[in-house]
Amino acid sequence: MGNAEDIIPRDIRFGILENAQRHWLEDDIIKTVLIDGLSIFLPEGERFFIRSLKHYGPKLQDKELAAEINGYSVQEAYHTREHEEYNRAMMKLGYDVEKMEKPIRQGFEIVKNPLHRLSITCAIEHMTATLSTLTLRHPELMEKAAPAYRRLWMWHALEELEHKAVALDVLKAATPGMSSWKRYFVRVLGMNGTLFPFLVLFLRNVPIYAKNDGVKTGLRFWLRFFWVTMVYPGYWRRCLPNTLRYYLPGFDPRNSDDQELMRKGRDWLAANLPPPPATPAPKPGV
Template sequence: MSITHTDIIPRDIHFGISTHSKRHWFDGDLQKTAIVDCFSIALPEGERFFIRSLNHYADRVSDKELGAEIKGYAVQEAFHTREHVDYNKSLAALGYDVDTMEKNVCGPLRKMKNPLIRLAVTCAIEHFTATFSFATLRNPALFEGADMRYRRLWVWHALEELEHMAVAIDVFNDATRGMPAWKRYLLRTGAANGVAVHFSVNCFRNISIYCRADGEKTGVRFWSRLMWLLLVKPGFMRLSLFAFLKYYLPGYDPAKERDEKLIETWREWVARETDGLLVKPEQAT
């Protein structure tokens, strides 16, 4: 294992999105804003799911260091949950149907009971989130024109996703250590296939619901431009695709994908940009 729990740094930062909510905060562009806002809608329920999935194994893992990593992971995800609950409240206050959109994307998570399936799905979603995080931090121009309050939140979230990106897979590998390699591979990649299809279908469904709330008609022109934004410029999906496909390599190890220089650069940026928003330990109650 190439990371330790000290590499996972929970930052108790209050971004206050609900008190500074803004339509079309991303370059004044409805579609760009919709792509990112619809990602936020899935996060609170998803992150609670991740925490439960890993905590189930916290006392079962064979490595004490991994147990400590799970704890750091859970604290980071709890802060993410809190901030995205606040974010989603701002969307509801602006008139977006958050409840329907959340149900579309998160409904199946609530029905999943098998701990190992839940863990495999957690690994897949964590990888998906990590690829978005790499795209965000390696391509700063991606968020050019974004309102700074929102940009700070997404950069903070991306940074912490990269800090803990190997934890779920490490827990999965530990939990399946007695399983044949081929079976472990099929379980891991099968979950990724399901997540990719479900998330893609419901992402487009939710973008349609979101934009209709702003009176935008979702015809051919709308979807053509949306695909341009995703695949060409700025290329949200294009910039993430190669990293996503690495998950299908046998023996994929996200710890080997960590970019320490990138992480350190953005740690400094987040510390500088959120200094007044960070809750210091002595201020915590």
């Protein structure tokens, strides 16, 4: 069981629409599309996650876990709002967000079985937590990002880490009569049904994104894409070991350094978020 006190919903607006910028990470289209491409998945995905967990919330005897689901849902609702604005910023820059998002929306819509939805949520939460751990452990990867974008992704990474165990805890609590091996297969089938479609859809969207910038996705582009993802900085290569840990029968999402990473994330946000707008002084006599 996690700790509901660790799950802190933060109602923060990042103003991406007002600060819309193409190639905002080191003026590099490949580094930027690797992150912008994730935002395409997130509004539909986060609504799916909330539905998946809230289906089980009233059925659980564990009140602390029910409280975690509530905190999780509020965090994800704020993420949905900010990534909808993020995606509108991409549309403002001319990117065909609807074309990129449509098959993702259709993919989520065909999953009707509550247990299947929950197992897919567990898998995607592990993938997002893996990326979030990388972001918080190596903040230098985002050091040269445009400030509004960097703040949003550091915030998102922190909150993903805070709630990363909730979905798996719900899976365990929702299947008390299921053997551990059967639950393991449910969990693994959820990852198998998620990882490959995610990669296919993500790679399908890259040329759509690049076309808006007049960039041809020929052999040279894809060789550099491979270099950035798998060699240096090697974003995907660095994520691979933890992604594959999910297939271990005794997998536990909690890592020994979670609390330290969350502390670092909270400290970073406290130091880097701009102050809230000043509240006008009340008029005399009001």
